[in-house]
Structure formats: structure tokens, C-alpha cells
Amino acid sequence: MTPAVPEILSEKGADSPPEPPYYLPSGDEIALFEAAYDARVPVMLKGPTGCGKTRFVEFMAHRLGRPLITVACHEDLFASDLIGRYLLKDNETLWIDGPLTKAVRTGALCYMDEIVEARKDTTVVIHPLSDSRRILSIDKKGEVLRAHPAFMLVISYNPGYQSVLKDLKQSTRQRFMALDFAYPTPDNEAAIVAHEGGVDFKTAFQLVSLAQKIRNIREQGLTEGASTRLLIHAARLICRNIRPADACRTAVCRPLTDDDRLQETLDDLIEDIF
């Protein structure tokens, strides 16, 4: 039986690629993040899904020359999944660090994605780490770990969640500085789609124009507008000789909603634009 391993999206250390991840700044977020890093103020990234929060963290980790440890939070994430646990091996117990402990020890950026999804008792673990104490207490080992000077905590949070039961507690919120992320401006977004999706600028602009129109009808049943990520997916399909209209339908519209009437409107828009 294998031990339960916490879900880690990416763990980039010394072997991370030399070229920086592509990121197109849309404001002064880089300077703000650098200042926050310098002052060791934890950062909260707010914004809708697929607007570039994760990419921004990857980019900043690379820029600051620190490894990045990402934890995708979910309802069954326990404190021990973050901190670590004992395992038995050959009649001996063996302590295995969790991703958070690893980051605290090695001075990595720890990125907790979608923090509201985590259980509330789990969220409390990060409290002593995110104020001036900068410590992590490992109850099971009786150890109090002082954070590596380079350690930094970043969380992401999507305020568009509908459930009133899932909201970030004030005691958690007020430990972070917050950077707001929105969809990029049309020009920037087109540049991103063209770069990441590998399509020409004209197609990229068409995709962005579609996304803007979809975002206009967000209230009509879409929980969120079309994200930049969806546009990039569509662009990648277009690169592979899928007809643009089909690419948009399958990569942008179908994932967004199951409502037939909305699909019809989206199809109309696609037919107009391509």
C-alpha cells in the first residue's frame, strides 16, 4: 500500500528550465510582488479562473530564483497533508515532510491554489506562518520550525464563488496583501493568445473579441466569462488545422455551459466572428 501523497501540481527546484515562463504584465503587479517578497508579506491573488494567477506565480518564482511548490486545495485536505506524517518502514518510523514543511525548510515559494476549497481547520495551519512569527508548528514531532528567510506564502482565491458557505475568514484574509487579477486588456490578451496558442495576431484578436462578447453575458447563466486559458486552448486547436469555428465551439463554448439556449447565442457569435 502506498502512502497517500498530497497532490502537488508542480515542484520546480534547481532543475527548472532556464528560460522564464511567459508572462505579460498588465500593471505593476511584478513590482508589487517583488516588494512583498522583499518584505516577506504573504500575497493573495484574487481573480477569476484562467486569468493567469498560476502563471504569474511561476513567473515570479523564476524571476526571484526560488523553487515553487504548488498545493491544489480541496475539501479533504488535512493539516497532515500539508505538514507531513510518519510512515512505518522496517519496524521503524520515518517522518516525511509535507509540501508546506518542505517549502518552509528550503525557502521555496509555497503556492496554495484555491484556498477556499480547503477545510477551515486546515487553513488555520498557515496562520502562524503568515504573520510576523513565521513559524510552523509540527505537533506530531513536537517541533517548531522557523521559516527559511526566503520562504514565502502565496494563496489564490476566486471571489466569484457563489456559495455563501465558502468564504475566506477575515482572520485569514487579513494576513495577506492582495493583488487583483482580471482578464487582460484586449491587446495584451491577444498577444498572450498568439504567443501561447501559436496563432497569428488576427486569429488571436478574433478569439479575444469572442471572449469579450461572452463576458458581456456573464450574468445570464454563466458563472464566469470565458477565460484566457480557454482561448489558448482554442488557439492550439486552430494551429492543428481545426476549423476556427469548431475549435471555439469545442474549446470555449461547450466547456462554459450546458444550457442549450446559451450555446445557441454563443454559436451565433462564433458564426459572426469567424
Place this chain on the structure above:
Amino acid sequence: MQPPSEDPLATLHLADPEMAASVAAGLNQKGIPVSFPDLSLMGAEIIWGLSLERSFGQALARGYVSLMGEVPEAILAQYRKTVRKAGGEGPTLGRIMAEHLPPVLKSAGPHLPDRLIKTVRILREKGMHLLHEPLQEVTQLLSAGESDSGAAFLDLLCEVFSADLTFNRARALSHLLPTSVARLSPAKRSWQIRQVCRVAAISCDLVDPFLSGIENGLHLLSEKALDTFVAAGLEKFMRNKELGKALLSLESEVSRQRFNELQVCVPLSQVKGSLNRYLRARTGLGLSVSPLSQLSAAALGGEVPPMVCSDSRFIYLPEEISVFSTRAENLSLYKLLTKLESGYYEFNTYDFDMEKLTGRCPEWRPAPEAAPELSDLERFFLSFPVPSLARDLFTVFESARLRILMAKRYPGLVRQVAPILAAEITRLRESGTRPETGIALVAEMVLGPGNALRVGIAPEVMEGFGSIPDSIEILLRDNPLVETSAQLIIEFFPNVSRRVSVLPMPFGFGVRPDLVLATHPEEERLAARIKARLTEKSLKVYRSDLRRHLLEHNGQMSTDDLALMLHNTPSGPAGAFSVPAELQSILSEILSDSYPNHPAEGPEADISRTIYWYPEWNNGISDYMRDHARVVEREIIGQTVTVYQEALDRNRALVKKIRYAFELLKPEALAILRGWTEGDEFDYRALIDAAIDHQMGRIPSERLYIKRLKQQRDVAVLLLVDLSRSTANRVAGTEKTILDVEREAIVLFCEALAVVGDAFAIAGFSGTGRLGVDYWHVKTFNEPMEDEIRRRIGAMAPQRSTRMGAAIRHSLSRLETIQKKVRLLITLGDGFPNDTGYKGDYAISDTRRAIAEARSNGIHVRPITVNLNPDQQLDRMYGSIHHTVISDVRELPDKLWRIYNSLTR
């Protein structure tokens, strides 16, 4: 009428002077000479009628007056003979004949008199009382010139009443038939009645279901399609009576399917939602569609009414479209009209500014005598010798401009519409009613140069225009503005006006600056005032820019906005943007002069009940006004639970679904969770597994504990319903009001909450003025869901205005007394807050403020707005994330509980 030497009506004068006078006046009014013998005959007949029964005589007098001078001698004789005969059988029958025969005799319908006599004979056998309503309808139809429908209806009456009918059944039919026939659309009435007749010939029991089927949708079918449908229905009826009835009444699933296959005509009500959604997505503006019938005939204009026009708030479209032979084509015509018309708003046609134009063409001057209260576009048209041609030319050049712009932004759209537009232009040309030269120019502009030949215009017609189309195309190539189109008119008007006088656009497309101007008169006036004051101070801002800003910001403008506009004007101050203090004070003076004073407060109501005072946020002074709004708590008195029960019955299937969904939400009292790494105690089964693993040298699982979790939903919710007057409006396509639909949603909501067991309250609010906010209790948190509550829900009724902030604050004070972990306020409204002295920005900022107060007290507010298109102002009021807009209120019953479900999952 010349009075003859001896008055033929003299005897009548003696018998009944009053009637003689009215007859003479009636004849006089017609102004048609009537022969002496005819007159004396009429006099004698009327006297005979009067001798039998007064009302008979009166009917005879009316009948003769309406026939005299309009029908030949023979017909008059026939009238006399028939009425004589009927009168001989009794004065009542005589009166009926005297009254209903004239329109029949006057209309040229085939064998109508015989049909009427036959009908009367058949109905009489069943009872004289049956005659009144049906014959009234016959007269109505014939007077409206529908002799075909009249004949068909008479046949229908014969068919139906020849059958064996009970007394009650006959009476019911004698009411049902005329009322149903009156509701049919005149254009389709005659063949629809014939189909009813065909159905009635098979069985009279089919008449009711089929008439309700027609009402439910069959009226949309074309003549041929209805014929096919009825044939199928009758065939089914022969085999199985119940199935046949279900098919003809359009109630069964099969019949709906069959109907959809046959339906060619598309009604606006069916596509409204998707068109509105499209408009919202495409333009991001609050544009929506509305039937053309909403416009007055004067507003429609022209001898051929257009298929589309718009006024910057609505795009007006036909009530139904059946131009093409397939449903898909008709549907796409709706979309095409909407897509093209919205171009005027996306590419700023109505932002035309005379000042911008004269800046571009300094040597051109608008006509000085043009009236200043007109829009710039209308004034522009009036500057030409033939203003109507200038307007046509502008429409044509604008469609060329939009085509070029759309080709860049929406290549797919241009591809879709080109063939349909070409076909329509070809049709216009082939109809031969419009000058070919005009059509030629329209084709070149709307479809692009070189396309006139494609729609069948002769090359020599095109030669007259020389290179005009090509040169226009070149001039419009680079990022053309609306003023570019105007410039083109200045340049080409003399040349074009020599060749054409009218330019027929496909589908009647056209710019309507008059309608647009009338939609926003307030903003228009305000822009003009600010512009005038700016000019006095020799500051330059375009009026069109002012107007656009005012429209986008709900009529508000700050000094900073104005300074920014001043800065962005080409001749404005150069360099970085900053406002000198001096300019700032000038601007603020201009603005304060331009805005009219705010209206005074409303009257005070005198009621001695539980009264609460609440502050109100004044955005003008950026502070609260203490004890500004007075809220009075009131009770709704309900009489019956039937309304509630009916709503429940109508939605039986949905209720079942909701109960199931909410059962799932319902927590179990104590949940045992296994396989935890820490917990209350060991899970012995896991412990044994771990021991075995350990013995075998494998790594044992550490998930050895169980947890007992007391799961509790700790939710309290208050549903606050806007009971303003507007909720009494009818929902398009139904007999229900907005509040009726909301009530259904509330009923379902109650059912859902009863299942899940959350504490909930329902209240309504309305009011007049700040001192008269009413807060209507429907259900408080402490009351159990009993019949009393159901009665109150049934009795909720539209009241007066909407003072949102005070109502929210009062609801919060109710919620604050509840000890629950999650407290939720759902507001259900159908528009913006609106009350005396509580409008626009003021109302929006107070509502926002009230919601912010809720948040600071840990109460979640989730507003739902129905029957309104999404609007930026709504975002300003409620924040962009947490409010829900349901444009079609009919979706509310299915959505309200879903929203609650997802909110508290």
C-alpha cells in the same frame, strides 16, 4: 335630401316623432339621395315593426337607414321580404333579422343571405337565446370587410348546431365560438375557421380541444400546415378518440413534436430571449427587442412599414415572420435583422455631430433655418434640397460603412447576410414597384461594388453612376466614422439627386434619429445645456461626447469627467492631464447651473402601527441622513389557500425534483466518517488491516480513526420581494403578471425550504415617499409554514413604489435577531429602485450602502433581478459578482430554488 312636397315620413312622424327625426338625420348624414317610393315604403315598414314591438321597429329603422342608397332595389326588396317573413313568426326573430341582415346584404360574399337564414333557422331550433352572440360576431366580421370569414363562420355555426346538443352544451358553444373566432388574427381567420368547421363535422366534442390548440400555438401554422395537422389529428381521432383530442389540443408530446415539424412561422416571443442575449453579448449595451406593434403608426412612418427599426433602447421587429417557407430561414431572418440593426449602435451612427462634420468640411454650412430642437442628423438632412433623399442616401452610405467595418470585425456575419440581402434586393427589383436606378445604387452600397449586376440590374443602368460606387468604397476604406458618410452625401448629393429620388432599402432598413432622440430627451437637453454653457466660456467639447457620457453614466457628470473630455478634444489643452483650479471652478459652476433642482419629498401618510426609522445615504453630501425613512410593518390578510395550492399543482413535477434536490442537502444528524488520520477513536477494522500489513512487512495505512461529526446546516434566509406597481405588468405571451410568476417561484421556494428545514422568512415591500415605506410580513422566522402563510402568499399584490435601501435595512434588523451561522438575504426585484425623491444615482448609492451595511454585519445579500436586461447600473448597485439577472421572468420558478441550492451547498 330635398324635402318633397309631401313628406313620405309624415306618418312615421305621427307614430313616433323621435324615431322619424333620427331616421331623417341618419339618411341626411349619408348624403345619398333616396327615392320617394323607397322612403314611403320604409316608413310603412317601420310603422309595421313598431306596431309589433318597439325594439323591432327600431332595428328595422337602423337596418333601412344603413341599406338605403347603398344597395340596388332588388336587395332592398329582399330585405323587406325576409324581415316580413321573420316578423310574421314573431317580433323577436324579426328584430334579429332586421338587425343582422343588412351587413350580410351589403357584403358581396357568396350566398351570404341564404347562409344567414339557414343558420338562424338551425340555431332557433335549439333556442332563441343562442342567436345573439354568434350573430353579433358575424356582423362584426362583415362590417370589418371580412366577408370570407363571415361566410366561414356561418358555415361553422350551421355545422356545430346541426348536431345533437344538450341545452347547456349549446349555450356554452354559443359563447365559445364567437369569442374564440374574435381572437383569431384577421389575416388567417377565414381558413382557420374552415379548419374548425372541418373538425366540427367529425365531432362536436373536438371543437373545444381544437380551439384551445389554436390558442396554444396552432395559430402560428400556415394554411397548408394547419390542414396537414388537422388531417393527422382527425385520422388519429378515428382510431383513438382520446389521442386525437390530445393531438388537436396541442397538449400531448407527440402533438408538440408534430407541430414543431410543421411550424414555419416564427413568433417574436419565441426568439426574444435569444435575440436579447445576443444583443447583450454583441454590444454590451442595454438594447433589447420589442414588437413593431409597440410603435404608433406615425412612428413607423412610410407607406410600406419597415421590418425593422430601433430607438437605441429597443430594436423593433415584426410580431411574427413567415416570409420564407422553412422555419430555419424565418428564424435566421430575425437574427439577420437584429445583427444588422445593432451595427448602428456598435459603430456609433447616432453619435453623429454636426460640429465634427463642419470641422471636417469647413466650406459646408448647415441650413440656418433648421429647427434647433431636432437632432443633428435631422438638421443635417434638412440642409439638402430633398431631405428625404438625403436621409435615404445616409442610410445607404451608412450600410456601406457598416459593411466595411463588419467585414473586418465579423467576416462570418457579412458572409451570412450577403446572400439574403441580395435575394431581397432582387425581389425588390422584380416587384417592379421601385425605380431601378435607386435599387442599383442600393445594391452597390449594401452588397459592395460590382454587385448590382448580380441582382439583375442592367449594365446600362449602372453606367449612369460612372465610378461613384468605387470612389465611395475607397473613401470609406480606412476606419470610417459616421461623419465620413455625411461627408460623402455632401460630395455626391448633387450628382445622385439628378438620377434618383428614392432609394428602397432591403427590409426597410433605415436610420431613425427621430426615434432615438425621443428615447432620451432628458440627456439630450442636459447635453445641450452643458454645451451651451461651455461655449459661453469658449471651451470646446463635442455635444455628442457629452450626450454619450450622460447616457453611459445615467445622466451624471462630474467636473473631472468634463475636464477629461475637454482634455481629449483635439483643440484642448496639451500635455499631461491635470485640471487647473480655475478651470475646475468654472466647470463645477457650469454643471451646477445645468442640472435642474431635485424634486421635493412626497406626502406623509398617517398610520399608527409599529414604526421604525432608518437612516438613508445621501450621495450628494456623502453622509447618512438620520432617521430619514420611516418603515411601517404591516400584515397581509389572505383569504384562501387556493392560489398557493394551484401554483403547487401546476408545478407538480418541479416540486418533486426540488424535494429530491433538497433532501440531498439535508444533513444527517450525526455522521460517522471513517479512514481518518486523526479522530475520536480507532476504527477497529482498519486497525486489524494495519496490524496485518505490519506483520507482512508492508507499510500500513495510517488512516485508522473514525470521527463523529455533528453536521448541521445553520442557515437563516429572508426573501424580500419588491411589490412595486410594475409587478402588475403582464408577462409577454401569458395572462400572468410578473408578481404571479414570482409567487409561483415563492411557493416552490417554500416547499424547498420546508424539506431542508432552514429557518426562513418572507416579506414584501413597497411605499410612497420616505415616510411611507411599507414592509409586508408574509412569514416571520418564528411562524411555522401553515395555511395562514399560504393564504398570505396568495394575497401578495402589487402596491406602489420601491424604496430599496429602507426595506433592506429593515430586513437586516429582522435577520440580526436570528442566531444562525449563515444569514442570507435574497431580494427579488423587477427593476431599479424608484420612489419619490429616490431615483437614479441617489437610489443606487443608498441601496449599495445598505448592502454594504449587511456585509459588515455578517449577512450575505444576494439580489435577483427579473424581467430586466443586464445593465451596468445593476452592477453598480449590487456589485458585479453576487447578483443574478433573469431577463425572462418565466424562468424564475425554476431558477430561484436552484440559486438557493447552490448558495448553500
